[in-house]
Amino acid sequence: MKVMIDLCIVPLGVGVSLSPYVAACEKVLAEAGLKSSLHAYGTNIEGEWEAVFAAVKRCHEAVHAMGAPRITTTIKLGTRTDRAQSMEEKVRSVQEKLGA
Numbered sequence: 299m300k301v302m303i304d305l306c307i308v309p310l311g312v313g314v315s316l317s318p319y320v321a322a323c324e325k326v327l328a329e330a331g332l333k334s335s336l337h338a339y340g341t342n343i344e345g346e347w348e349a350v351f352a353a354v355k356r357c358h359e360a361v362h363a364m365g366a367p368r369i370t371t372t373i374k375l376g377t378r379t380d381r382a383q384s385m386e387e388k389v390r391s392v393q394e395k396l397g398a
Contacts, residue, residue, distance in 0.1 A: 301347045302385060303375040306340035307357055309366030322364060323357040330356070335385055340372075342385050347377075 309319045320336075327334045327343060330353040335342045343350055354373070361369055 299347045299377055300344065300382065301350050301375055301377050302342065302344040302383075302388075303350060303354075303373050304340050304342055305354060305357075306372045307354075307361060308370050308372075309361050309364075310368035310370060312364075312366050319361050319364060319366065322360045326356045326360055327353055333385070344385055 305323075307319070307323055309316060312319070324334070324336060324341070327341065330345075330349060332343050332345045332350060332353055334344075343353070354371070358369055358371070
């Protein structure tokens, strides 16, 4: 099953700057071959359910390996069975309506 998620992983107990941890997760997603789009407060990811959630687990493992004793993660997700839809299509649909 295809899934689209919005992922926000926040390591706790590591100080204020989180960009090294975000970069580590972005590398995990790239290595997994998943389509992703980084934004200011998270990352949108699309792919097969098992692959996406295996990558989320690997992100947690990578962040813990960097010394984070705790992690809090927020995931919003959606699935469709009526048709395939990409992240770009969802955004383009709204942009078209704004332009009309």
